[in-house]
Amino acid sequence: MKLADSNENMPDSNRILHHLSDFPALNQKINGHQLVYLDSAASSQPPSCVIDAIAEYERNDHANVHRGVHTLSHRATEVYENSRDKVVSFINAKSRNEIVFTRGTTESINLIAQSFSRSSLKKGDKIIITHLEHHSNIVPWQLVCEQTGAKLEIAAIDETGEVNSQALINMLDDKVKLLAISHVSNALGTINPIEKWISVARDRHIPTLIDGAQAVPHMSVDVQELDCDFYAFSGHKMLGPTGIGILYGKEEHLDKMPPWQGGGDMILEVRFSGTTYNELPYKFEAGTPNISGAVGLGAAISYLQDIGMDRIKTHEKEILAYMTAELKKIDGLRLIGTAKKKASVQSFLLDDIHPHDIGTILDNQGIAIRTGHHCAMPVMEYFNISGTARASLGLYNNKTDIDRLIESIGIAKKIFN
Amino acid sequence: MESMSTSGDELRDLYRELILDHARNPRHFGRLENPSHQAEGINPLCGDKLKIYLDIDSKNTITDACFEGSGCAISVASASLLVETIINFNTGQVAKYFSAIIASLTNTEKQAGIDLGKLKALEGVKEFPTRVKCATLAWHTLNAAIKKQHRTVTTE
Ligand SMILES: Cc1ncc(COP(=O)(O)O)c(C=O)c1O
Numbered sequence: 001m002k003l004a005d006s007n008e009n010m011p012d013s014n015r016i017l018h019h020l021s022d023f024p025a026l027n028q029k030i031n032g033h034q035l036v037y038l039d040s041a042a043s044s045q046p047p048s049c050v051i052d053a054i055a056e057y058e059r060n061d062h063a064n065v066h067r068g069v070h071t072l073s074h075r076a077t078e079v080y081e082n083s084r085d086k087v088v089s090f091i092n093a094k095s096r097n098e099i100v101f102t103r104g105t106t107e108s109i110n111l112i113a114q115s116f117s118r119s120s121l122k123k124g125d126k127i128i129i130t131h132l133e134h135h136s137n138i139v140p141w142q143l144v145c146e147q148t149g150a151k152l153e154i155a156a157i158d159e160t161g162e163v164n165s166q167a168l169i170n171m172l173d174d175k176v177k178l179l180a181i182s183h184v185s186n187a188l189g190t191i192n193p194i195e196k197w198i199s200v201a202r203d204r205h206i207p208t209l210i211d212g213a214q215a216v217p218h219m220s221v222d223v224q225e226l227d228c229d230f231y232a233f234s235g236h237k238m239l240g241p242t243g244i245g246i247l248y249g250k251e252e253h254l255d256k257m258p259p260w261q262g263g264g265d266m267i268l269e270v271r272f273s274g275t276t277y278n279e280l281p282y283k284f285e286a287g288t289p290n291i292s293g294a295v296g297l298g299a300a301i302s303y304l305q306d307i308g309m310d311r312i313k314t315h316e317k318e319i320l321a322y323m324t325a326e327l328k329k330i331d332g333l334r335l336i337g338t339a340k341k342k343a344s345v346q347s348f349l350l351d352d353i354h355p356h357d358i359g360t361i362l363d364n365q366g367i368a369i370r371t372g373h374h375c376a377m378p379v380m381e382y383f384n385i386s387g388t389a390r391a392s393l394g395l396y397n398n399k400t401d402i403d404r405l406i407e408s409i410g411i412a413k414k415i416f417n
Numbered sequence: 418m419e420s421m422s423t424s425g426d427e428l429r430d431l432y433r434e435l436i437l438d439h440a441r442n443p444r445h446f447g448r449l450e451n452p453s454h455q456a457e458g459i460n461p462l463c464g465d466k467l468k469i470y471l472d473i474d475s476k477n478t479i480t481d482a483c484f485e486g487s488g489c490a491i492s493v494a495s496a497s498l499l500v501e502t503i504i505n506f507n508t509g510q511v512a513k514y515f516s517a518i519i520a521s522l523t524n525t526e527k528q529a530g531i532d533l534g535k536l537k538a539l540e541g542v543k544e545f546p547t548r549v550k551c552a553t554l555a556w557h558t559l560n561a562a563i564k565k566q567h568r569t570v571t572t573e
Binding site for chain 1: 425427428429431432437462463464465466487488489490491545547548551
C-alpha cells in the first residue's frame with residue numbers, strides 16, 4: 001500500500017502518493033538544504049523497490065538468458081521475461097511478441113528508422129515529424145533520409161507550443177510513409193492530440209510512431225486504444241534504471257521487418273550458407289540484453305500500477321497547475337510553453353538572467369532543475385532563445401517543493417536585481 | 418536574507434559585483450574590421466558561444482581585441498575581463514596568464530609571480546565545478562585565436 005493513510009483526508013495536492021522512504025535519493029541535503037528534485041523529465045528517481053529488485057537479481061539470479069540449462073540461467077530468463085509481461089499489461093499490448101527491449105527511446109526510434117523505414121523508403125517519400133521533437137526523434141530521420149533520398153517534413157507550432165493540428169493533417173498525403181510524433185513534448189510539456197492524428201493517418205494508410213518518453217510516466221497509455229503502429233519509451237523516466245527501454249510494435253510490422261543488429265539470441269540457426277532469424281521479439285534483441293535493467297523496469301511498473309496511473313495523473317496535474325500559477329506571479333518571469341493541455345513540465349525565462357545562472361543559484365539552494373536547450377534545439381530556435389530553465393515533476397513532488405522553487409527564484413532575482 | 422545560509426555566501430562569491438557588472442555591460446564587445454587573428458568557442462552544455470578577434474603586430478603584441486557572443490553571466494564576464502586584461506600584452510605574457518588563471522579556477526594553488534588583478538574576481542567558480550568551463554571558455558578561445566586554430570573550440 002503506497003498511500004500514507006494519514007494523508008487520506010488532505011487535499012489531493014498535499015497528499016503524498018508515496019512514503020518518503022520509498023525514494024532514498026530524495027531524502028538528502030544538497031548544499032545544506034533538503035533536496036527538491038524537479039528534473040524528472042531528464043531522469044526520474046527510482047524507489048527502493050526498484051533498487052532492491054536489481055540488487056536481488058544481481059545477488060541471487062545473475063546469469064545469461066535463454067542460454068543455459070542450469071538453474072541460475074533459468075531464473076534470469078524468468079525474471080527477464082516476467083518483466084516483458086509486465087510491460088505488455090502496462091501499455092495493453094496484444095502480445096509479448098510486440099514488446100522489444102532496447103536501451104531506451106533513442107534506440108527504439110533508431111531501430112524503426114533503420115529497419116522499418118530504411119528497407120522501404122524511396123526517393124520522393126516523406127516522413128512527417130513536428131517542430132516539438134526531441135533530437136532523438138529528429139536525427140534518426142535525417143540519417144535515414146540521407147540514406148534513402150526521402151524527405152523529412154516538419155509540422156509547425158505556435159507561440160503557445162501547440163502543433164498546428166490542421167496543418168499537420170493536411171501534410172498527410174500519399175507520399176508520407178511515416179508519421180513520427182511525440183506524445184508529450186519534453187521541452188514544453190505540450191500533450192499532443194495524437195489520438196486524432198493517428199486516426200487520420202490510419203484512414204490514409206500511414207503508419208505512426210509515437211515517442212512516449214514523456215507520456216508513459218505521467219498517464220495511462222493503451223497502445224491498442226491509440227491504435228498506433230509503434231510506441232517508444234525509456235525506463236529511466238518512469239522510475240526505472242537507465243539503459244533499458246521499450247519498443248512496442250504491431251506484430252504485423254515487426255514480423256516483416258528485417259533485423260537491424262545481428263548476433264546471439266536473434267538467430268535460430270547460423271550457417272555460412274545462410275542464417276535464419278529467431279521469432280519475435282527476439283529477432284530484435286541481438287546479444288546479451290540488459291537483464292538487470294529489465295528487472296528494474298518491471299519493478300518500476302509494479303510500483304506505478306500499485307499507485308495507479310490515473311491517481312498519478314490527477315496529482316501531477318494539480319501540482320503543475322499550482323507551479324504554473326505561482327511562477328506567473330513572479331515579476332519578469334516569462335513562461336515558455338503554455339499549451340492548453342500539458343503534462344509535468346514548465347519551462348521559463350527570468351528577466352535577462354541566463355538559464356544556466358538560474359540553475360546554479362537554484363542548485364545552491366538544493367533545487368534541481370534542468371537548464372539549456374533540453375535536446376530540442378529547433379524549439380529554442382522557434383522561440384529565438386538559447387535555452388530555458390525547466391522544472392519538471394514526478395509523482396513524488398508536492399506543493400512544498402514548488403514553494404521552495406519559488407523562494408529560490410526570488411533569491412536569483414535578488415542576486416541579479 | 419534568511420534563506421541564504423552559509424552556502425548562499427558562495428553564491429555572492431560567484432556572482433560578485435564586478436562579475437555582474439561585466440556580464441551586464443561587457444567591455445570591448447563587438448568585432449574588429451580586419452583582425453589578424455580570430456577564433457570561435459562554444460560550451461555545448463550551456464550553449465555559450467564566443468568569438469574573439471585580435472590584432473597582433475609583428476612583435477607579437479596584442480594591439481587590439483574584441484569579443485562577441487552570448488552566454489551565461491560567468492562566460493560573458495570572463496570574456497570581458499579577459500579582453501580588457503590582454504590588450505597590450507605580448508603572446509608570451511598571455512601564455513603565463515593562461516596557466517595562472519586555469520590554476521586559480523581549478524584549485525587553490527597560487528601561481529608565483531603573477532598577480533591576476535581583476536581576474537581574481539572569477540575565483541568564486543572554484544566552488545562550482547559545473548561552471549568552471551564557463552569561465553575558461555574565453556581563455557581557450559583566446560589560445561586558439563593566437564595559435565590560428567580554425568576549428569571551433571569546445572569545452573567538452
Ligand atoms: C520526448 C523525448 N524523447 C526521447 C528522449 C530520449 O530518451 P533516451 O535518452 O532515454 O533514449 C527523451 C529524453 O530525454 C525525451 O524527453
